[in-house]
Amino acid sequence: MKSTFQIPFTSKLLLLLFAKSSFSALLSSPRELAKSKYDFVIVGGGTAGSVIASRLTEDSSVKVLVVEAGISHVGLLNVEVPFLSTSIQPGTAIDWNYTTVAQAGLDNRTVSIPRGHVLGGSSSTNVLVWNRGSNDVWDHWSNITKDERWSWNAIEPYYLKTNHMTTPADKHNTTGQFDPSAYGSGPLDISLPGYPTELDGRVLNTSKSLGGRVKYTQDLNSGDLVGFSYIQSTIGNGERSSSATAYLEPALDRSNLDVLINTRAIRLVANETQAGTPVFTGVELVQGPQDTPIRVTASNEIVLCGGSIGTPQLLLLSGVGPKEELTTLGIDPVLDIPDVGKNLIDHPLVPTYYQVADNATTFDDLLRSADLFNQTLAQWQNDKQGLFVNSPSNTYGFLQLPDEAFVNQTNPAAGPLSANTEILFGDGFAPLGTLTQPLMGRFITILTAVVSPTSRGSITLNSSDPFEQPLINPGILTTEFDMNAMVQAVKDSQQFIHTSPYWDDFFLGPYGDLASAETDEERIELIRKEAVTIYHPVGTASMSPKEAKWGVTDPELRVKGARGLRVVDASIFPHIPECHIQALVYTVAERAADMIKEAYNYTKRCEARKEDSESAKFSYDLRALDSHFRDAST
Missing domain, CATH: 3.30.560.10 (Glucose Oxidase, domain 3)
Known part of the structure; x- marks a missing residue:
C-alpha cells in the first residue's frame, strides 16, 4: 500500500544528492558532549521540543540539552519544498517507519503512521x-x-x-x-x-x-x-x-544549548524518592542497540517531547505505566499509571x-x-x-x-x-x-x-x-x-x-x-x-484534573506521581481537536515553556552548579564508550 505521493526515480536520487552539510553547532555523538549535567534535558527535538529549547535558553544561565533520535533537517529538499512533503515515504531516514497492528475496522489491514525522525519532528515532514x-x-x-x-x-x-x-x-x-x-x-x-x-x-x-x-x-x-x-x-x-527553522536554528549559537542528534533515549532513571515519590533525574542515551548507555542528568526536569508514540513508549520502558503490563515484559514498575499509552x-x-x-x-x-x-x-x-x-x-x-x-x-x-x-x-x-x-x-x-x-x-x-x-x-x-x-x-x-x-x-x-x-x-x-x-495521533499521556485518578499528566503537564518529569507534545491532548493538530502542539509548547519558567523562578537564578564530580564520572563513561567504538570498528 502506498501512503504518500510517488515521485520519479531520477528525481528521488536528485533529492538525496542535494543535501547540504549540517550546522557545526549540532553534536552527532554522545562522545561530543562536554558535560553530563544540565538544568533541563529535552527528549525529542521535534515540534514541541524545539520550542521548549528555544524559550528556556533565552535565559543564558539555564543549561539545556536536546536529544533527537533523527538527523538534521538542513539541506533535505523533500523537507524544504512544500509540495514534496508527500514524498516523505515510510522507509526513508527521516521517518520512524511506524506501522499499526491489523485494524479490525479496515478489514484487518495494517497502515503506516509517518512520524518525523528529524530535527523539527513532524513539523518537518507534515x-x-x-x-x-x-x-x-x-x-x-x-x-x-x-x-x-x-x-x-x-x-x-x-x-x-x-x-x-x-x-x-x-x-x-x-x-x-x-x-x-x-x-x-x-x-x-x-x-x-x-x-x-x-x-x-x-x-x-x-x-x-x-x-x-x-x-x-x-x-x-x-x-x-x-x-x-x-x-x-x-x-x-x-x-x-x-520548529527547526523558526525556533531551533536561531538558538543554536547559544552557549547554554546543546543539541545532540542521531541519539536515542532508551530509559528514564529515578535514583531517589521524596516522600515516596520517584524523582527522575537521569536519561540513558545510545546510538545503536549494542552501545553502552551514557547517562545525562537534569537538575531541574526531564521534558518529554517524543510525540504520541515515542513518549508513552519511553515511559513504559522506564517502568512508568500499567504495573501488570510492565511486569509481564520483565520491566520493573517504578510508577503505576494505568493510562500510559491508552486513549490513542x-x-x-x-x-x-x-x-x-x-x-x-x-x-x-x-x-x-x-x-x-x-x-x-x-x-x-x-x-x-x-x-x-x-x-x-x-x-x-x-x-x-x-x-x-x-x-x-x-x-x-x-x-x-x-x-x-x-x-x-x-x-x-x-x-x-x-x-x-x-x-x-x-x-x-x-x-x-x-x-x-x-x-x-x-x-x-x-x-x-x-x-x-x-x-x-x-x-x-x-x-x-x-x-x-x-x-x-x-x-x-x-x-x-x-x-x-x-x-x-x-x-x-x-x-x-x-x-x-x-x-x-x-x-x-x-x-x-x-x-x-491523517497521521494525527494524540492522547496517550493525556491531561486530567490534578487530583483525578485517571489520565497521565496534570494540567501543568507534569507526570502524575512523579517529580522532575514533564510531557509536552500531542500525547497530552485530553480530546482530539477537530482539525489539523500542529498549531495546537506549538501553542501547548509555548504555554508549557512559561509554566516551566514560572516553576523555576527564572528571575532569581540558583548559584553556580558544582559539577566537578559528575564531570569526572562522565569522562570515565565517555572513555568506555570510545573504547567500545574502537573495538567495534576493529
Whole structure:
C-alpha cells in the first residue's frame, strides 16, 4: 500500500544528492558532549521540543540539552519544498517507519503512521496545514482538566506568540482572503497558497453559492472552524517553516544549548524518592542497540517531547505505566499509571478520485515525468515560484453532520464551532490508498476525514527492547458513529461537486471503486478498503484534573506521581481537536515553556552548579564508550 505521493526515480536520487552539510553547532555523538549535567534535558527535538529549547535558553544561565533520535533537517529538499512533503515515504531516514497492528475496522489491514525522525519532528515532514483549533476546543480542554489556564481566553496570547502571517510566494493580493487579527508576531511563517489551481474557484464559489452545511468561512483560524476556505500553511518565501527553522536554528549559537542528534533515549532513571515519590533525574542515551548507555542528568526536569508514540513508549520502558503490563515484559514498575499509552485517537481519512477533462491543468503529468518534475524543481530552486511553493492542496472544508446523526448519539465535537468531518481537494491523483498512479489521464483527489472520531486505541510495548517498535493500535473506524460519519463525508463530497454548475465542464466521472459505490453498504466496503489516517495521533499521556485518578499528566503537564518529569507534545491532548493538530502542539509548547519558567523562578537564578564530580564520572563513561567504538570498528 502506498501512503504518500510517488515521485520519479531520477528525481528521488536528485533529492538525496542535494543535501547540504549540517550546522557545526549540532553534536552527532554522545562522545561530543562536554558535560553530563544540565538544568533541563529535552527528549525529542521535534515540534514541541524545539520550542521548549528555544524559550528556556533565552535565559543564558539555564543549561539545556536536546536529544533527537533523527538527523538534521538542513539541506533535505523533500523537507524544504512544500509540495514534496508527500514524498516523505515510510522507509526513508527521516521517518520512524511506524506501522499499526491489523485494524479490525479496515478489514484487518495494517497502515503506516509517518512520524518525523528529524530535527523539527513532524513539523518537518507534515503537509503544513495550520489550524489553531476552534475556541470550543480549548474551552473543552479547560472543562476536562478543570483548569482555566487552558481556556481560549487564557491560551490566545500563546497562540499569537507562535506565528505571523506572511505574503504568499506569488505575492498576490490577499485582501479578503484571511483575518489579519487571527495571526500574531511569532517566528513561524504562515501564508495562503502561493500558486493558484483551477480547483480554488470551483471549491470556494460552490461553498458560497450553496451555503448551509457547506458554508464559506473567510478564515478558519478566527475561532469558528466550520466552513470552506483557503488553506493556511507553515510556508514562508515558498519554503517550509518548521520548529527547526523558526525556533531551533536561531538558538543554536547559544552557549547554554546543546543539541545532540542521531541519539536515542532508551530509559528514564529515578535514583531517589521524596516522600515516596520517584524523582527522575537521569536519561540513558545510545546510538545503536549494542552501545553502552551514557547517562545525562537534569537538575531541574526531564521534558518529554517524543510525540504520541515515542513518549508513552519511553515511559513504559522506564517502568512508568500499567504495573501488570510492565511486569509481564520483565520491566520493573517504578510508577503505576494505568493510562500510559491508552486513549490513542487519530483522524481516519479516505481518498476518492475523479477523472477530469483532458485539458485540465492537474499535476498528474509532473508525477509521471522526471523531466517535468526536475524543471518544476529548478523553478523552485531558482525563483521560489511555481507549483512546488504550495502544499498539495489549496482548499478544504470542515462540516458538521446533519442533525439526524445525533438522534441516538451525543455530538462528540468540542462545541458548535467545531466540525465532525473534513473534505480536502487535491488537483491531481494522490495515491494515498491501494490505487496506483494511472499511466494516462487527468484526475483530482478528494480526501474525506472524520475529525471528531469516537474510536479509541492504544500504544503498548511489544518487548522491553527500546529498538523494537511498539504495538500501535489506533482502532480506526471501530465505532458505528465513526463509520456513519465517514459515509456521510463521502456522500457530502459527491453532492458538493454534483449539485453546483462550477463543476459541469470539468468532470468525466468517478474513478476506481468510487464509480460503483452507490449505496451506503458499497461506500462502507470502499471505506474499509481504502481508509488510512491523517497521521494525527494524540492522547496517550493525556491531561486530567490534578487530583483525578485517571489520565497521565496534570494540567501543568507534569507526570502524575512523579517529580522532575514533564510531557509536552500531542500525547497530552485530553480530546482530539477537530482539525489539523500542529498549531495546537506549538501553542501547548509555548504555554508549557512559561509554566516551566514560572516553576523555576527564572528571575532569581540558583548559584553556580558544582559539577566537578559528575564531570569526572562522565569522562570515565565517555572513555568506555570510545573504547567500545574502537573495538567495534576493529
